Amino acid sequence: MPALTATARERQIDDIDLVRRAAQKDRSAIKAIIKSHNQRLFRLARAIVKRDEDAEDVLQETYLRAFANLDSFRGDSSLSTWLSRITINEALTRLRKGRRLKQGGVALETANDAQIIPFPGTGSAFDPERLMAQRELLRLVEHAIDDMADRFRSVFVARVIEGLSVEETADVLDIQPTTVKTRLHRARKMIRERLEAEIGPVLVDAFPFAGKRCDRLTAAVLNKLGL
Secondary structure, rough: OOOOHHHHHHHHHHHHHHHHHHHHOOOOHHHHHHHHHHHHHHHHHHHHHHHHHHHHHHHHHHHHHHHHHHHHHOOOOOOHHHHHHHHHHHHHHHHHHHHHHHHOOOOOOOOOOOOOOOOOOOOOOOOOHHHHHHHHHHHHHHHHHHOOHHHHHHHHHEEEEEEEOOOHHHHHHOOOOHHHHHHHHHHHHHHHHHHHHHHHHOOOOOOOOOOHHHHHHHHHHHHHHOO
16 A cells, blocks of 8 residues: 555544544534535535435435444545445435336436536526526436446546546445446446437537527627617
8 A cells, every 4th residue: 555645644644533533422523524525425425316305315324324333434545535435335225226116116206307507607697598508418418327337327426526536436436446447438438429329419509699699799780880
């Protein structure tokens, strides 16, 4: 195992101390763990289960499981990695349970509307044409990820969506780094092939210039022409 850097060593010491205090029911330590990891773990859970409500449930179960098993944290990996591993396992378990319920004929409630993730640099002004294009692109990507086998999906989510390194992903999923690379390559290929097959109709509406933007340009030109 490679030697830890000074920063990593300090983080490891901080993690161990925080876990020790949390194990003693130190309220401030427990709150510190939750607040410092909430955002990252929520993104990770939601990327797998796809719904805010389910992601919150996964996050709650993650913390309950983690705080009940703090004695198993030895500091071999970072606290963040340890919690990420629990989150992924909880999310995938919830996903598999949901699929079994569907296969058994139990209808599950689904979100009425997909949450729109704003693209960088789009500004805050409401642009229905751009939002429609974003919605369609996100739908295609989400469906491509949804249709992956769990072993590919979990690696893709950890590496691409959550931004974990190869080593962190291997640690979180308890697999070899070479397996991470192989599965990520396969996952990217599956998504690329899926999008290439379906992206044609979407590209027809790419870079929309209608609605408010079209009206704004028309008015500007008419104004410059003195009309």
